Amino acid sequence: MESRMQPLELGASGLEDFPALLRHHGLLSPAWQTGPAEPPKDFKPTESTTILAFKFADGVLVAGDRRATSGNTVVYDRADKVLEIDRQSIMAIAGVPATAWEMARVLEHSFQFFRRTQLQEMSVDGKVRALSKLLRDNFGFALQGIGVVVPIFATFDAKASPAARLYFYDAMGAQFEATDFAATGSGSPAVRGILYYENTWGKKPLQKLDTDDAVVVALRALDTASEADTATGGIDRHAKIFPIMKMVSASGIRTLPEEKIAELFRKRVA
């Protein structure tokens, strides 16, 4: 690849946003809107599942198992599907990692590009919409069945009410704001069942749980999902691989240390 730092053509791009800048330089695939085209019969894209998020006492907890599969092969058992986009936002992905990680990268740069050029943070609505646009641009791939991404987006804006915000999307880019919880990926039916149950008849509604209790609920939910869904890694008891968990709250994003998760797992889940 030739150097991107070229001599300038000032004001050539006339950009409205970062993806537009990338397209101007031919660095982002244009939005394919071709009709359905079958991928080769034996082509099985790498996919990852399952992710969940719910609001708890401090903010939003986002968790994801670590497995990536292609057909019925396990490709990777340490995939990170819960990604920090900026100081206030987390994106979690179910679907094809090739597309999803690139989307996360574009998104991360978009938010920073906006802050740097416009000299203010992008609003929560703006961020939610930016992800929606990326999904829409990817719709051609989604139709072909090789690039489906179904993300969850969680953010915390201390000035807004409610401060903790949680969104999930469909593959076409429609955004849905969740009041309490969201889950996507192949293991999500079981997860949704558990979260609904916990929220309605559990000891406390999810939004009242403290950090430890929230982690335990997330661990139990992912463990349950992996019970029936082979594409979900759940918790690997032999190799000691635990789900990735991040929480966003007034103090920013915190990644739960693995030891902490392991300890709670030993005490209250295993």
Added chain:
Amino acid sequence: MIEEPYRWVEAIANRREYIETQLGSGSPIVALSYAGGILLLTVGRQKLFEIYDRIALGAIGHPGDIERLRMAAIELASTEGFTRSAADVSLRRLAYYSLSPVMKNAFEQIYGAPFLARLLFVEIGSSPEDDLFLGLEYDGAISGSQPKEPNSRFAVLGGTKASAEQMEQFLRQEHRDGEELSVAFQLALDAWTLGHSGVSDTGEIPPREQLRELRKQRLEDGVIEAAVLDRGINSAVRYHALTATDLAKLSAS
């Protein structure tokens, strides 16, 4: 078209004089290292900007021109950072390869408009030895470097050459490596005051007490703007602007 070479030289000289006059009243900008990173400071309307994770910009000049150059720098750095990685974004290349030729070109095309802007870029490295200060003139000239001598990690931007020189002279005497942010802040404000006050004919630097007195007067109708590139921060983005609360705390110290 001007056919004769000496006419061109004359036109360039006139243009230089015109730009210098335009920039003359600009409020100075001071950048200096402290224990945790690099502090940038000025007084007046917003002139300190985040360019990329580790790169900050301070600018004097016409807001429109500053904006164009700032946007160009952000676009270049962002595209590079996206296609490769944040570690591959290099201020040296940004200044030498991308910005300087454009500014030189605009300056020498005497029927077009030059950039009425003087820029100071600062890039924070993984250690103080890697910190980079680069000044970029309206004619594309680049000054500054990676200071290696002790107590020399600072750079200034002045409306006039004399103002910049006096600030530099002052900082050469007063600046010490590894000071606390509060100490660096006070020193930067003193340097700014000196640069903003006009140079005494003798070129002598007034004592600190006198500077403080002067500073009080100067700050009566100006707002301090400051930002830091923080080496120790637990985030890829090293730049952050100091808030009004931060500034109040530092001013009180």
